[in-house]
Amino acid sequence: MASPDWDPSTWRTKPIKQAPSYPDPSKLTSAVSELARMPPIVHPNEIQRLKAHLRDVAAGKAFLLQGGDCAELFDYCEQGAIESKIKLLLQMSLVLIWGSNKRIVRIGRMAGQYAKPRSSPTEVVDGREIPSFRGDILNGFHVDERELDPQRLVKAYHYSAATLNYIRSSISSGIADLHRPLDWGLGHVRDPALKEKYSAIATSIQQTLRFLQVINSRQTGLESVEFFTSHEGLLLEYEQALTRLLEKPAAPTHPESSGSASPVADAPPTTTGPQREYYDTSAHFIWIGDRTRQIDHAHVEFFRGIANPIGVKVGPTTPIDDLLALLRTLNPDREPGKITLITRYGAKRVRDLLPQHIRAVEGSEYHRCVVWQCDPMHGNTVSTPAGIKTRRFNDIYAELQDTLRIHKEEGSYLGGVHLELTGDAVTECLGGSECLAEDDLSTNYTSFCDPRLNEKQALELAFLVADHLSH
Numbered sequence: 001m002a003s004p005d006w007d008p009s010t011w012r013t014k015p016i017k018q019a020p021s022y023p024d025p026s027k028l029t030s031a032v033s034e035l036a037r038m039p040p041i042v043h044p045n046e047i048q049r050l051k052a053h054l055r056d057v058a059a060g061k062a063f064l065l066q067g068g069d070c071a072e073l074f075d076y077c078e079q080g081a082i083e084s085k086i087k088l089l090l091q092m093s094l095v096l097i098w099g100s101n102k103r104i105v106r107i108g109r110m111a112g113q114y115a116k117p118r119s120s121p122t123e124v125v126d127g128r129e130i131p132s133f134r135g136d137i138l139n140g141f142h143v144d145e146r147e148l149d150p151q152r153l154v155k156a157y158h159y160s161a162a163t164l165n166y167i168r169s170s171i172s173s174g175i176a177d178l179h180r181p182l183d184w185g186l187g188h189v190r191d192p193a194l195k196e197k198y199s200a201i202a203t204s205i206q207q208t209l210r211f212l213q214v215i216n217s218r219q220t221g222l223e224s225v226e227f228f229t230s231h232e233g234l235l236l237e238y239e240q241a242l243t244r245l246l247e248k249p250a251a252p253t254h255p256e257s258s259g260s261a262s263p264v265a266d267a268p269p270t271t272t273g274p275q276r277e278y279y280d281t282s283a284h285f286i287w288i289g290d291r292t293r294q295i296d297h298a299h300v301e302f303f304r305g306i307a308n309p310i311g312v313k314v315g316p317t318t319p320i321d322d323l324l325a326l327l328r329t330l331n332p333d334r335e336p337g338k339i340t341l342i343t344r345y346g347a348k349r350v351r352d353l354l355p356q357h358i359r360a361v362e363g364s365e366y367h368r369c370v371v372w373q374c375d376p377m378h379g380n381t382v383s384t385p386a387g388i389k390t391r392r393f394n395d396i397y398a399e400l401q402d403t404l405r406i407h408k409e410e411g412s413y414l415g416g417v418h419l420e421l422t423g424d425a426v427t428e429c430l431g432g433s434e435c436l437a438e439d440d441l442s443t444n445y446t447s448f449c450d451p452r453l454n455e456k457q458a459l460e461l462a463f464l465v466a467d468h469l470s471h
């Protein structure tokens with residue numbers, strides 16, 4: 001529960017990184033008041049359900065798959081783009097179920113991932129220094145749209161709501177119905193051994209699905225799934241406006257979960273009527289980025305008061321002491337699954353850095369309390385000699401594989417992966433079974449921020465992780 005010295009605006013009393021400076025503050029005020037009267041985008045019931053799922057992840061009973069674009073654009077609010085991303089995440093989750101024998105919790109970096117932290121406030125384009133692109137919620141990518149525009153906050157709300165509306169309607173209309181045949185598209189896999197491995201997994205999944213259909217007709221629960229949304233909670237003006245004091249739902253129940261260790265379910269009956277909590281209703285899950293997790297700064301102050309499950313990026317610049325201080329500030333009640341630590345060190349550094357972070361957390365009062373999630377993307381960004389930002393598939397897999405091994409060695413549980421991906425056939429990351437080379441990058445490089453795994457690379461990563469988990 002939020003402490004009495006907190007409200008959704010107390011972050012304003014703290015120093016802040018990556019804060020926008022709007023040219024006309026009165027326009028900001030009117031945009032924010034427009035947002036503040038809009039209905040929540042997500043409901044506390046859903047937020048609590050996700051929290052219950054993440055509690056299971058922390059306990060090693062489920063696995064978390066989180067993925068989507070680095071920078072979601074308003075333009076991605078379009079039927080095809082939304083469907084292809086959901087289908088990809090669902091297909092990946094099926095592969096991961098096969099490998100892990102666990103339920104998969106799915107969270108999209110979707111329906112709100114519009115704000116980007118930048119290392120420099122300006123960049124040089126065609127010899128001209130202009131403000132950097134900071135994500136569609138702040139300014140536009142086009143060089144003539146770089147001035148910050150507060151009306152974009154309101155647009156972001158509408159695009160989030162429209163995206164989530166289509167996610168919900170696709171799912172309730174059967175986009176996830178596994179009675180339909182799936183296209184595993186393995187034609188591009190050139191290495192015969194890998195092709196055999198992936199085909200064996202795909203065949204095994206198909207056979208299991210057919211078997212379930214035969215024995216249980218249409219009551220397999222395969223027609224529908226749960227899907228949650230997330231974004232980096234960077235722009236606190238937006239997050240504050242959508243943070244509401246709402247009634248805490250009764251103990252969440254979800255059919256597949258044991259529900260036994262629920263702090264909600266175990267709470268003593270209250271005599272004072274329903275309890276109310278602050279929910280950030282912009283998404284089910286939001287996270288603090290690598291550049292804004294300073295313990296005494298505004299983002300941590302904001303995040304410590306909301307009831308949502310939250311993530312914290314952890315990397316080479318996170319001192320051990322900060323990690324524990326963050327957990328104590330953000331989760332003083334030690335709710336299991338409340339915090340997801342999203343580790344992103346890079347393939348070369350993970351061996352040096354992850355074990356000490358695991359020992360610090362698991363050796364403290366937060367033992368078995370956090371979700372450990374691997375983000376193998378953000379520590380592995382490189383530039384080609386031609387200056388194109390990319391990532392090597394092999395580095396991404398290497399960090400993920402090492403992270404899995406290290407958790408096993410340390411006796412902790414890697415509970416999830418956090419990926420930048422798209423359902424489209426982009427050419428932004430090098431390698432994978434299609435063997436994308438530097439010369440191929442220009443074929444279909446469409447990201448406005450970090451390079452994403454394309455649909456084949458993302459599915460391949462799921463196959464590799466599933467294969468690893470199954471042994």
Ligand code: PEP
Nearest residue numbers: 070289290291313344378
């Ligand atoms: C991101 O997730 O897109 C991002 C900016 O990551 P990080 O904060 O870890 O650098």
Ligand code: MN
Nearest residue numbers: 070420449450
């Ligand atoms: Mn990114």
